[in-house]
Amino acid sequence: MKNLIKPFQELKSTSRGTIMLGWLIAILTFWTLNMFGTSHMFPTPTQVIHGFGDLWAEGLVVHIVSSIALCAHAVFLSVIISLVIAYSTAIPIMKPVGTFISKLRYLPLTGIAFYLAIIINDARSLQVWVLVVFMTTFLTTSLIQMIQDIPKEELDHAKTLGCNRWEILWEVVIKGRLDYVLELVRQNLAIVWMMLVTVESILAAAGGMGFLIKNSDKLGDNGRVIALQIIIVVVGLSLDFIITKLRKLIFRYSNY
Amino acid sequence: MSYRELDTILYVDKISVGYEGKTILKDVSIIEKNIVRDGHDSTGQTIAVLGRSGRGKSTLFKALTGLVKPMSGQILISDMATEVADDAKILAEGDVGFVDQKYTLFRHKTVYQICQYALRKSKTTKQEKDKLITEFLTEWGLLEHKNKYSCELSGGQRQRTAIIEQMLSSKHFMILDEPFSGLDVGNIEKVKTSFQKILDADEYNTIIFSTHDIRLAAELADSIYIIGNPEGTTEYSTVLKHYDLKKMGLAWTPYGEGHRKVVADIKEILLKS
Numbered sequence: 001m002k003n004l005i006k007p008f009q010e011l012k013s014t015s016r017g018t019i020m021l022g023w024l025i026a027i028l029t030f031w032t033l034n035m036f037g038t039s040h041m042f043p044t045p046t047q048v049i050h051g052f053g054d055l056w057a058e059g060l061v062v063h064i065v066s067s068i069a070l071c072a073h074a075v076f077l078s079v080i081i082s083l084v085i086a087y088s089t090a091i092p093i094m095k096p097v098g099t100f101i102s103k104l105r106y107l108p109l110t111g112i113a114f115y116l117a118i119i120i121n122d123a124r125s126l127q128v129w130v131l132v133v134f135m136t137t138f139l140t141t142s143l144i145q146m147i148q149d150i151p152k153e154e155l156d157h158a159k160t161l162g163c164n165r166w167e168i169l170w171e172v173v174i175k176g177r178l179d180y181v182l183e184l185v186r187q188n189l190a191i192v193w194m195m196l197v198t199v200e201s202i203l204a205a206a207g208g209m210g211f212l213i214k215n216s217d218k219l220g221d222n223g224r225v226i227a228l229q230i231i232i233v234v235v236g237l238s239l240d241f242i243i244t245k246l247r248k249l250i251f252r253y254s255n256y
Numbered sequence: 257m258s259y260r261e262l263d264t265i266l267y268v269d270k271i272s273v274g275y276e277g278k279t280i281l282k283d284v285s286i287i288e289k290n291i292v293r294d295g296h297d298s299t300g301q302t303i304a305v306l307g308r309s310g311r312g313k314s315t316l317f318k319a320l321t322g323l324v325k326p327m328s329g330q331i332l333i334s335d336m337a338t339e340v341a342d343d344a345k346i347l348a349e350g351d352v353g354f355v356d357q358k359y360t361l362f363r364h365k366t367v368y369q370i371c372q373y374a375l376r377k378s379k380t381t382k383q384e385k386d387k388l389i390t391e392f393l394t395e396w397g398l399l400e401h402k403n404k405y406s407c408e409l410s411g412g413q414r415q416r417t418a419i420i421e422q423m424l425s426s427k428h429f430m431i432l433d434e435p436f437s438g439l440d441v442g443n444i445e446k447v448k449t450s451f452q453k454i455l456d457a458d459e460y461n462t463i464i465f466s467t468h469d470i471r472l473a474a475e476l477a478d479s480i481y482i483i484g485n486p487e488g489t490t491e492y493s494t495v496l497k498h499y500d501l502k503k504m505g506l507a508w509t510p511y512g513e514g515h516r517k518v519v520a521d522i523k524e525i526l527l528k529s
Contacts, residue, residue, distance in 0.1 A: 151360075153356050153358055154360055154363075156318075156321075156323050156354070156356070156360075157356070157360040158362075159322075159349045160323070160349070160350060160352070160353055160422070160425075161350065161373070161425050162350030162377065162425065163350075172362075175364055176363055176364045178364070179364075252405060253363055253364060253405035253406070253408070255407050
């Protein structure tokens with residue numbers, strides 16, 4: 001028992017399982033206790049189950065597909081733009097561009113959405129580009145850091161093989177770090193996923209999980225809101241899991 | 257043992273090396289010649305660089321591999337591309353192979369792909385390249401690991417892959433930064449065998465290595481350079497002493513009394529440096 005509160009203590013898998021089970025019971029107990037009394041912080045499990053049922057009847061799958069399609073579109077564009085900017089930072093004259101883009105991640109969403117709304121008329125494109133701008137600033141930051149973290153020994157190794165500077169960029173930075181790119185996309189995907197609710201509210205006609213959650217909120221249906229939150233987290237974590245598996249499958253040497 | 261010194265293969269003329277205005281090495285000179293021994297097809301040259309930590313061995317290696325340009329002086333190596341004897345050229349990046357302490361390799365290439373890449377500039381046909389790679393991998397005990405990535409290799413396999421990568425890249429000069437560091441007695445013997453294979457492959461092949469094991473340096477090298485701070489200063493390092501074990505009659509002979517005296521002498525110099 002003492003081991004459970006000892007820092008850096010290695011535990012058996014059964015002990016780890018017991019800890020997880022304990023936390024699950026604690027959450028469920030907290031949730032159940034919340035049902036008593038006059039004011040409720042969370043809806044009851046029954047309300048949430050009903051919420052799932054209602055959402056299913058309203059075509060939940062179509063909305064999930066719509067959200068994933070929007071996310072995929074934005075991620076694809078963002079990855080292309082971020083890679084070009086990040087790789088170009090290896091060229092001294094282009095380095096300030098990457099640094100500048102990276103700093104833009106401190107800009108507020110409303111300001112960016114406002115300017116994008118002026119230049120983009122189509123609502124669906126606006127949704128995509130708001131996500132692209134946001135993800136690009138964060139992904140570019142991570143990619144630049146990835147390039148800076150390449151050990152000097154790897155660059156020197158390529159030089160001793162007679163590689164010119166462009167070959168080093170191609171072999172060590174681009175080809176040699178493709179698995180890292182996939183990993184960084186996975187990490188930054190959470191940003192796009194988090195922004196989805198806000199961005200999907202721009203265009204209700206396009207649907208999506210963001211639209212559903214906003215609609216449920218308006219109706220004051222807490223059961224549906226929590227059910228949707230659970231769905232959003234599960235779908236997000238599933239994408240996360242798939243990308244990790246994909247990285248290990250495609251890049252056998254990617255053993256981190 | 258009788259030997260002859262032929263053309264100069266490495267000529268380091270009073271180089272000073274430093275970073276951002278700070279001098280690390282000053283007035284370092286090294287001259288090494290191609291050695292031929294009677295009754296031996298290929299002798300090769302083995303040069304050890306000894307020095308205490310932080311005395312500029314790595315900086316010297318960076319200069320000798322062309323990764324850092326000397327602030328003054330020059331480094332010339334024999335130009336193997338011409339037929340003219342004693343033809344020399346100024347050292348450029350890629351002329352000298354380098355195997356660092358971590359045995360750095362391309363992480364995204366298999367052993368076979370690493371060898372193919374090392375041969376990318378060779379004008380031979382694909383069949384000839386494949387044959388050569390297979391010969392090397394067989395000779396160095398790596399054939400069964402040819403489809404493995406560097407992260408799937410043991411330390412010894414990585415080191416051997418790094419060595420043959422540099423050899424295939426047509427390098428006669430190879431620098432190994434502390435190749436014996438952290439190795440057990442069995443692996444030290446394997447590295448010694450690797451040294452011999454490199455030297456046997458071509459008479460121009462030259463190994464330059466650093467080590468903190470003075471005995472091992474005396475046993476393997478035919479030329480030893482001691483790098484350290486000269487008396488009275490800690491500002492920079494230079495060559496404090498050069499032992500030509502060939503002239504001393506100690507090269508290519510079993511470790512004995514003569515070697516022991518050299519080791520004791522070197523130890524004293526290092527402690528003062």
